[in-house]
Amino acid sequence: MQTKQIAFDMTVNGNGIMISAQDLVKIYSNKVKAVDKISFEVREGEVFGFLGPNGAGKTTTIKMLTTLASITEGRASVAGYDVRSHPSSVRQSIGVVPQELTADEELKGIENLILSARLHHVPSDVARNRAGDLLRLVDLEGAADRRVKTYSGGMRRRLQMAMGLLHTPKILFMDEPTLGLDIQTRSKMWEYIRKLNRENDLTVFMTTHYLEEADSLCDRVAIIDEGTIKVSGHPGELKEKLGGDILTIEVSSGLDLTSFFQGIQDVSDVSKKDSTYRITLPRTEKALPAIVQGLSQKGIQISNISFTKPTLDQVFLKITGRSMRDEESPAAPPAWIQSA
């Protein structure tokens, strides 16, 4: 094996960049361009989220990075290895949790883990120890000796995650890790992912079409739509770009207060509809007291006031001009989850 040598030759590893994609293009044999010149970098220890509607190119990107799909154009390196020229070194460095549940139903939980370990050439005594640790981590200790067909959807997802981690990969790829799970199970999954990321310094690359998932879990997200990355950054930064929080005030007064609101410091945008005003506030905590005080000095009564924090949904709406919710058909969980 020359893997060691290759690692030294390619110093990408040194600067803490775990995944680098440069102008990646994927055109399938049926001429469909699934990914169109995307570039991004994922740093060591980061949870990086690929956010986009179904069919945006998320899974194709994961497939290219995990050596399952060939790269039509561009370059990608994973864990310091060029994906095109050193696919087997890449495979050795990554764990993959696919969208489909691939754990074998007829086998026990522990047997699935051991099989996964053998396929990554982990010595069997090491594999048994690690399997025990991982089962504890994902709360499946009690179910280890049960056949997977008796597991619930959430348990299968957790087992799948453990299967991707037995060989202690540097990077974990997760394609829609919470697809088809109910909201409680989903937040439990987020907890596991955070714990893994924190305790094992694991770099995580995940795709999702759940905005709240990207928001709560990811250090950085890239919003991908129609095969291109529209914007990327920290979820907070992206939301800040919207200009801040939205304050909606309804007053019981016929006066036009637009110029009054505009005159208040830290108000960036005001729009009026009847007696309701939509005010954009970059720094709510400063502007809000001034607005309320100003109105009461004028003797104007507020009949309704509400206030929304910007969401990634609004970011998506602003960037693509349509809501992600409209795009997504209710995600049908695979048949074997429904029957479980």
Place this chain on the structure above:
Amino acid sequence: MAPFGDTIALTGRALRKYFRNPSAIVPGLATAIFYLALFGNSFNPQNLIPSSSSSGGSALQAFGGAPTYITYLTAGVICLILVFNMAFGGIDLVLDRQLGFLNTLLSAPITRASIYFSGVLQNLVKAMILAFLAFGVAFVIPNGLKLPAGFGILNFVGIFAAFALLGIGLSCVFTALALTLRSIDSLVAIVNFVTLPLVFASGALFPSSSFPGWLKEIADVNPITKASEAARLLIVNGTLTGSNFWTFANDLVYLVVFAVVLALLGYMAARNALKAE
């Protein structure tokens, strides 16, 4: 070393699944019983052709000296079971692709060859188990398989060597096919189109000497004819001597070449099918 271990690990997974679900063996066993007990009796030439002599021996003249039709038929039915099981064994592999299991293998650091060879091996083991069971069925049914005096363990080994060689060749073809196809429907269509003609155009069920010329020519190069002929020689005669031995040796060499060539062709096809999409 590692490719070998990968192949064993993957084969072990498939067989563990197989043995946990013993009902999987039922259709194969049913085929054996139907063909031996029903076909073996209803198509028995001793019954079909009313013979002047009360012994009925003349009706089996072309059947290589087999004492009963089922004795003749056993080797052929086992070949038929091998063909069917290799062919439909591919369904598990297509399912592995459809359910995403194949992708987890392809993103793991194992050789592509181990995926192919584990497919070949798992189907071979499953089908050979049924072959053993079918042999037992032929033995226990009334008016069934009659082994000659002095039939020994080496004869038995020789019989199953012939079956195994045919099995390897067939397993390679159908494993490569299953790895190439994306849907079970197309696999089943091809299998239905291929398996029965392959069996009928062979000496598995009736001696090819009675076939019309064009069909005999096909049957004589059909590996199913060779395997059933080789196995039958041992079943009917026990230890072989003279020209019988050379026919057997010739059949076995033919089957070795068949197995090796198809293993290589299958490997090339499988490697192509397992390339990144």
